[in-house]
Amino acid sequence: MLHNKKWFFSTLFAAGLTVSLTQSADATVVTSLKPIGFIAAAIADGVTPVQVLLPDGASEHDYALRPSDVKRLQGADLVVWVGPEMEAFMTKSVAAIPAQKNLELAELPTVKPLLITGADEDEEAGESGFEHQDESHQHHHEGQYNMHLWLSPEIARESAVAIHGKLLELMPQSKAKLDANLQQFEAGLAQSDQVIGSELAPIKGKGYFVFHDAYSYFEKHFGLSPLGHFTVNPEIQPGAQRLHQIRTQLVEQKAVCVFAEPQFRPAVIDAVARGTNVRKGTLDPLGMGISLTKDSYVKFLSQLSSQYASCLKGA
Known part of the structure; x- marks a missing residue:
């Protein structure tokens, strides 16, 4: 009986060790x-x-x-x-x-x-008539860098x-x-x-707004022309003043697109675009639906490129 108990516990320990490993x-x-x-x-x-x-x-x-x-x-x-x-x-x-x-x-x-500094982004935002919300700016660009690396x-x-x-x-x-x-x-x-550069070349001069301030690295690398963003921190909805500024710019600067995200599809985008000829697209900065493989990062960049192109080209 004692031998059986010893065998049971040693087997249990070995199984536990195997699971742990x-x-x-x-x-x-x-x-x-x-x-x-x-x-x-x-x-x-x-x-x-x-x-x-x-x-x-x-x-x-x-x-x-x-x-x-x-x-x-x-x-x-x-x-x-x-x-x-x-x-x-x-x-x-x-x-x-x-x-x-x-x-x-x-x-x-x-x-x-x-790294792209927050100071550069603030200057761009100032030129577009935007004001950063202090709370979201601290949350998202602490240390003055855009962290969507x-x-x-x-x-x-x-x-x-x-x-x-x-x-x-x-x-x-x-x-x-x-x-x-x-x-x-x-x-x-x-x-x-090279492939993405060729795909995006025809739309380099077309203006658009993104929902949140995530895409600067991609946009600068491929020479795209963002007019601005709705918010720095997507958890904080833009205020009435900012929405008015964006709507004014949609008309004055003839933006082609406004982009939402799979994680954030706020009604404010529909409200701001209503009554204009601006198209609505979706950008996915996290690659939802792409599984982990050796080629997934390249697929991710290609998918993002296609999301930009399909809306900006009007396809």
């Missing part, structure tokens, strides 16, 4: 947002799994970590995120993670020189290089595969850059 293996790389996961998945393809914390349909601006999210962060070998100015919901949990497991993209020496192909490349370096430290035995993955990602990104 399996869970750990499944959570090797955890990223905050889906587009960051796209980049990580390209580098980790065939080497280790990648998971994303933020579920489809949720917003990084108001998300709260669940207990299961905290466990995933604690069990991860590598956590990749933008930084506390973007994912405030992660700050406390990431603080408990060892530095070697924490990859904060906004702090990379290769990324910092590529994943919308920059240049920053995506530098992020991929950094993820490659971290995974190489964790898994030196997979060097050949990791090197090949990085090379393939860079080649795909360069090719995609």
Whole structure:
């Protein structure tokens, strides 16, 4: 009887250990947002799994970590995120993670020189007759930088290089595969850059408004012509004065489109566009519906490009 008990408990312990190891293996790389996961998945393809914390349909601006999210962060070998100015919901949990497991993209020496400052955006907003709301500006551009880094192909490349370096430290035995993955990602990104540049070239001079201030990196990279945004923080609806300013600009500057987002489809966009010839489109800055594969970041950029083009061309 005693022998059977010993056997039972040793079997139970072994099963528990196996489950624990399996869970750990499944959570090797955890990223905050889906587009960051796209980049990580390209580098980790065939080497280790990648998971994303933020579920489809949720917003990084108001998300709260669940207990299961905290466990995933604690069990991860590598956590990749933008930084506390973007994912405030992660700050406390990431603080408990060892530095070697924490990859904060906004702090990379290769990324910092590529950041767009809030001061530049404020100047553009001033020229368009907009005023930033103080609360949302602090929430979203603390430190004076726009933190939607994943919308920059240049920053995506530098992020991929950094993820490659971290995974190489964790898994030196997979060097050949990791090197090949990085090379393939860079080649795909360069090719995609040319294709998207050609697709967007005919609409460079066409004006439009976006719902929230997320797209500066993509727009500057491809030379698009935004007239402004409805809000800096999508959780805070624009006031009557701002809506009046936008409506005036829709008429005076002959904007072609106003863009909503899958996560935010506010009635204010319909109200402002009513009675004008302005078309309504949707931009998805988080790549909803795109699954994590080695090609998902390029698919994400292509999808965003098509969303711009279909509305601005009038297709």
